[in-house]
Amino acid sequence: MTIKQDIPRLPLSEGEDACCSPAEVLRTGETPEELDAVQERLARMCKALAHPARVKIVRLLLTVETCVCGDIVDSLPLAQSTVSQHLKVLKDAGLVLGTIDGPRTCYGLDREALAEFKALAGALL
Numbered sequence: 650m651t652i653k654q655d656i657p658r659l660p661l662s663e664g665e666d667a668c669c670s671p672a673e674v675l676r677t678g679e680t681p682e683e684l685d686a687v688q689e690r691l692a693r694m695c696k697a698l699a700h701p702a703r704v705k706i707v708r709l710l711l712t713v714e715t716c717v718c719g720d721i722v723d724s725l726p727l728a729q730s731t732v733s734q735h736l737k738v739l740k741d742a743g744l745v746l747g748t749i750d751g752p753r754t755c756y757g758l759d760r761e762a763l764a765e766f767k768a769l770a771g772a773l774l
Contacts, residue, residue: 682769691769693761697742703729705743707708707758710766715755 698704702725710716710726720734722729735757738744743762747757 687769691766691773693742694744694766694769697738697744698766700735700738702731703739706732706735706739707763709744709757710756713757715757717750717753717755719753721756 688730698707705725706721709714709721718729721736722736727735736745736747739755740747744759744766746757746759748757
């Protein structure tokens with residue numbers, strides 16, 4: 650199951666693995682509406698990563714392709730319900746994808762979104 654985004658992603662540059670360079674990010678805001686959408690997306694990603702537990706979850710998911718919520722719970726000193734809430738925030742920001750596999754949900758990083766975050770954050774500096 651792919652998470653729908655209400656804010657469009659920046660297009661991938663031809664021949665690049667990452668989303669785009671900081672210079673390309675700045676050029677994408679051709680209209681005020683597009684620039685606002687890019688800024689809103691960056692703000693949502695930053696807000697999602699503003700909690701230490703969510704940073705730990707992202708770092709954990711960087712080491713694996715997919716992970717079941719129970720595996721994440723076993724790696725953190727948090728209750729299952731707390732981990733689920735953190736995963737929901739990361740999913741809502743578009744940083745984590747969830748795939749339903751029977752009674753379990755397997756989570757993985759949206760590496761394209763993470764590359765986009767890196768480019769957007771780099772454009773600020």
